[in-house]
Every structure is written in structure tokens, then in C-alpha cells.
Amino acid sequence: EVQLVESGGGLVQAGGSLRLSCAASRFTFDDYAIGWFRQAPGKEREGVSCISSSDGSTYYAESVKGRFTISNDNAKNTVYLQMNSLKPEDTAVYYCAAREGIWCPLRVPADFGSWGQGTQVTVSS
Numbered sequence: 624e625v626q627l628v629e630s631g632g633g634l635v636q637a638g639g640s641l642r643l644s645c646a647a648s649r650f651t652f653d654d655y656a657i658g659w660f661r662q663a664p665g666k667e668r669e670g671v672s673c674i675s676s677s678d679g680s681t682y683y684a685e686s687v688k689g690r691f692t693i694s695n696d697n698a699k700n701t702v703y704l705q706m707n708s709l710k711p712e713d714t715a716v717y718y719c720a721a722r723e724g725i726w727c728p729l730r731v732p733a734d735f736g737s738w739g740q741g742t743q744v745t746v747s748s
Contacts, residue, residue, distance in 0.1 A: 627645055630644045633743075637710060654725045669684065
């Protein structure tokens with residue numbers, strides 16, 4: 624079973640930065656994608672960003688383009704989400720998730736079969 628461990632959440636002021644980490648273990652898929660999702664109280668889960676193992680292609684929600692950057696360190700089996708220029712509306716629980724395959728279906732969270740436990744990100748105004 625794929626195991627995902629998230630870290631890096633916390634409390635920051637508007638305009639600040641955080642870097643989230645997602646460490647994967649027991650992950651043996653040849654083709655895979657790692658996505659970041661978030662969920663605020665009373666709102667649906669939202670796709671934030673995704674990276675594909677096929678060619679390193681990355682994808683972003685319109686609301687975070689230009690502010691967030693997804694990357695991976697294959698040697699450490701870790702995917703990062705660098706979040707800059709944070710806004711109060713970015714406040715949410717952030718989850719990383721994995722799926723087998725080369726595509727990054729950010730609009731379909733159910734396509735991702737393995738999930739981390741989530742990490743809280745709070746941005747104060």
C-alpha cells in the first residue's frame with residue numbers, strides 16, 4: 624500500500640510563504656501522478672496542483688498560478704508545494720494524493736486512490 628506523509632503546514636501572515644512536503648513510501652508504480660488538494664470548512668475539496676512522472680508536467684488551479692510551485696525530488700521520494708504570496712483564502716487543510724497513470728485529473732479527486740492525512744495551513748490577515 625502506498626503511504627504518504629505530509630508536513631510543513633502552519634500559521635503565517637498574508638504575503639508569507641510555506642513549503643509543504645509529501646513523502647511517499649512503498650510506491651512502485653512506473654507511471655504515477657502526485658496531486659495537492661485542499662478543503663476549507665463548508666467547501667468542497669479543490670484540486671490545487673499536480674505533477675506527473677511521465678515527463679514532469681505540472682498543473683495548477685487558476686487561483687494559485689504564479690504563486691504556488693510543485694516540484695519533486697526523486698532521490699527522496701518527496702513532492703513539494705512551495706506556496707508564496709499567501710492569502711487568507713488559501714486557508715484550508717491541504718492533502719497530497721497519488722494515482723497510477725500519467726494523467727493529472729485535478730478536477731476528479733476520486734481518481735486518486737491514496738491520500739495523506741492532511742496538514743493545516745492558516746493565513747492570517
